[in-house]
Amino acid sequence: MVELGLFIIFAAAALFGAVTMVWARNPVYSAIGLMLTMFSIAVFYVSNGAHFIAAIQVIIYAGAVMTLFLFVIMLIGVDNPEDRVENLPLHRPAALALMVLFGAGVIVAGRSAWVTGRTVSGLGTIDGSIERVGGELFNNWLLPFEATALLLIVAAAGAIALAFFRDDEETGA
Amino acid sequence: MTVTPGWYMALAAVLFVIGVSGLLLRRNALVMFMSVELMLNAVNLTFVAAGRELNAIEGQISVLFVMVVAAAEVVVGLAIIVAVFRRRKTASVDELAGLKG
Numbered sequence: 043m044v045e046l047g048l049f050i051i052f053a054a055a056a057l058f059g060a061v062t063m064v065w066a067r068n069p070v071y072s073a074i075g076l077m078l079t080m081f082s083i084a085v086f087y088v089s090n091g092a093h094f095i096a097a098i099q100v101i102i103y104a105g106a107v108m109t110l111f112l113f114v115i116m117l118i119g120v121d122n123p124e125d126r127v128e129n130l131p132l133h134r135p136a137a138l139a140l141m142v143l144f145g146a147g148v149i150v151a152g153r154s155a156w157v158t159g160r161t162v163s164g165l166g167t168i169d170g171s172i173e174r175v176g177g178e179l180f181n182n183w184l185l186p187f188e189a190t191a192l193l194l195i196v197a198a199a200g201a202i203a204l205a206f207f208r209d210d211e212e213t214g215a
Numbered sequence: 216m217t218v219t220p221g222w223y224m225a226l227a228a229v230l231f232v233i234g235v236s237g238l239l240l241r242r243n244a245l246v247m248f249m250s251v252e253l254m255l256n257a258v259n260l261t262f263v264a265a266g267r268e269l270n271a272i273e274g275q276i277s278v279l280f281v282m283v284v285a286a287a288e289v290v291v292g293l294a295i296i297v298a299v300f301r302r303r304k305t306a307s308v309d310e311l312a313g314l315k316g
Binding site: 045046049053056057060061063064069072073076079080083086087089090091092094095098099102103106107110111114115117118133134137140141144145148152167168169170174175178179183186190193194196197198200201204205 | 216217218220221222223224225226228229230231232233234235236237239240241243245246248249250252253256259260263264266267270271272273275276278279280282283284285286287288289290291293294295296297298300306
């Protein structure tokens with residue numbers, strides 16, 4: 043019963059935040075809306091027993107990533123809200139058709155039964171503590187975990203390389 | 216009335232479609248990027264709900280890896296947006312028509 047109440051409240055909050063993110067003309071409001079959605083999803087993680095993932099969600103996504111977004115928004119200025127005039131005539135109908143197509147696909151997939159080789163436990167809770175996640179990660183997923191370290195270093199090096207571009211070094215433009 | 220994992224998956228599907236709409240309809244590169252983040256979050260919610268339904272911890276492991284990839288993507292993507300803004304003084308993808316024939 044508690045889970046039902048939490049689901050209703052935070053599903054409404056998540057949808058409100060997501061719609062605000064798409065609808066707001068000011069990017070700051072978009073970032074705040076996305077932050078609300080991410081906090082709501084963290085609550086859903088707790089409801090599903092994924093306590094460690096919920097903590098990571100709040101720290102990395104709602105904390106670090108959204109702070110980075112807000113930094114960049116402030117850096118490149120917020121004083122030019124975009125107009126809503128669309129230049130391509132077929133863009134919006136095509137986009138809406140794609141969204142309807144995807145929704146229909148999700149409904150069709152949701153009505154199918156998938157053979158996964160695992161028994162469905164239904165409503166049982168799953169232990170998402172740090173011990174359980176860490177044990178699984180370092181016993182069975184060690185190589186992918188090390189590969190993420192390489193990925194993060196490459197990403198950081200790429201960001202530094204992009205930051206070293208200067209306008210006077212450009213030939214064209 | 217109990218909340219089944221299917222509810223979470225339905226909510227994740229709705230969030231994903233909202234993210235797709237933001238990616239398709241907005242032209243501010245930052246908002247498009249935030250839409251991608253929303254889509255990744257919706258998929259993460261699906262992973263966690265499916266992991267609970269199948270009683271498998273691998274769903275949460277997948278979420279962890281998706282978060283790492285998303286963090287790397289944010290770093291590189293925002294660096295590209297800032298680099299483009301420094302040259303073109305705009306963050307709107309419609310004005311980046313340098314390759315237009």
